[in-house]
Amino acid sequence: MGDGNATGVRRTALTSADLAAVEARLAATDELLARAYPGDDGSRQPLHTVYVPADRYAPELPAVWGRAALAAADSVGGLEALAEAVGLDAEIAASVVPRVREKLEREPIEDLRIDFEDGYGGRGDDVEDADAVLTAKRVAAAVGAGLAPPFIGIRFKSFEASTRARGIRTLELFIAELMEHGLPDGLTLTLPKVSTIAQVEAMADVAAALERAHGLPDGRLRFEVQVETPQLILDAQGRSPVARLPHAAPGRITGLHFGTYDYSASLQIAARYQSMAHPAADLAKGVMQLAVAGTGIRLSDGSTNILPVGDRGVEAWRLHARLVRRSLERGFHQGWDLHAHQLPTRFLATYAFYREGYPEASARLRSYLDRTAGSVLDEPATARALAGFVLRGVRCGAIAPGEVAADARLDESALVSLAHPRAVVA
Structure with a gap:
């Protein structure tokens, strides 16, 4: 009696004014969640990014690397023997090996970054100008011939004072030449050695200016941020700048890529112990994961410079396979590869991870x-x-x-x- 209405539904005590007050209080939260945390857009993320110096890039490079990868595996008895050497279960290996062979023949590189930074160095302005234009021509030719990977682009020099003007000029020349042929759908740009939010904001300004200059739609030029300095993880005020990046350049950042060796060296870690698996690296990557959760920005682990060549090739393959698997288990679905011989273990370890699960x-x-x-x-x-x-x-x-x-x-x-x-x- 008195605790219901004619329909038998219990009356509630909160009034429409009470509910309106709740809506008003949470309006800003709703707007923040919708704008800043849209979630992943569901598009494809590459398994890896391959880095090659700009002067070594040619449209045929992915196919050349694929053949070199298979030849390297053949040198130890083939992919089957390599799968056994890196510890794959026999049943999983039987399922994985044919798929990896097909992958290395069809799409050995998913994401290719043509490097004008550490892998290229300083060669003088005239040389780098020419290489920036030539690289764009070659990318356009590769796309036109169906030889380009799904994702391709450049890493230009950082926005530190000593290299800023050179990096911007290389980017501008590359984009201008590409515009003569059309920008690839999978165009990817990489901003290295980021230390402050201001550098990312400046890159967003440069991207917007290039869009205006070339009549591109707003937001067409997006970029990755390389996390290579401790200042981006923890600043002088004890804050985490990396957590503020998605909100400082909304819609511009596609990914955060960890730079194993620059970051490790900045922390005075001896070269022998610099590794993707070092606790200091794990701490930084954990902060990166927290920073981009829900934002739609992707993550990439770094690289290992222990290459599977020479007498210690199998040992290096085991290390690479273990590190690839470790990254996947920790939620980093992408990493860097620096040599064609790393491709077999990139795909063996990755395919095994998915086949097992x-x-x-x-x-x-x-x-x-x-x-x-x-x-x-x-x-x-x-x-x-x-x-x-x-x-x-x-x-x-x-x-x-x-x-x-x-x-x-x-x-x-x-x-x-x-x-x-x-x-x-x-």
Whole structure:
């Protein structure tokens, strides 16, 4: 009596004014979450970025690297023997090796960065001007001939005082020449050695100015930020500038890439112990993960300079495979490769990671979608993670779309919708 209405629904005590006050209080929060934390857009992220000095780039380079990678594996008995040498389970190796061979023949490089920074050095303005224009011509030729990787671009010199003008000039010449042929869809630009938010803001200003100069739509020129200095992790006031980057240049930053050796050297870590697996590196990368969570900005781990060449090749392959796997387990789905011989272990380790996890992930997805009781009770957030895992495996070639259709009754667009609910599915 008195605690309900004619329909039997219990009356609530809060008035419309109370509810309006809540809405008013949280309006700014709603706007912040929608603007600054849109989530991943569901597009493809490459497994790796290959760095080559600008003067060594040619349109045929990916195919050359793919052949060199297979030849290197053949030198130790083939991909099968290499898979065994780096510790892959025999059953997983049998599934992975044919896929890796096909990958190295079809798409050995997913993302190529033509380097005008550390890998290129200082060669004088006339030489670098000519190389910037020539590189753009070669990129355009590669795209036109179907030889370019899905993602390609340049790393220009940093915005530190000594190299700023040179870096901007190289970028401007490269973009201007590319505009003569059309910008590639997968164009990627990299800003190295960032120490302050102001450098990123300046890069955003440069990108906007280039867009205006060439009649490009606002936001067309986006860029990666390389995290290579401790000042970007912790500044003089004890704050974390890297956490403020997404909000300082909204919509401009595509990724944060960890620079293993510059960062380690800045902390006075002896060269012998500089590594992607050093605790100091893990601390920085943990901060990076927190900084970009929910922003849609992707992460990339760094590289190992221990190359699989010479008498210690197998040892270096084991190290590389272990580091690739370690990064994947820690949520870094991309890394750097510096040599063609690193490609076999990049793909062996990555494909094994996805093949090993796929049976459980697909079964849990099926149970979640069918709302049936499995061995694990997954929440929506975990279902998104499961779908994201499978989606990455499909896009890199480790998992066939037909497998997912049969096992989980999902095609790629459905995986994107489940993994990234706020993404627009083409």
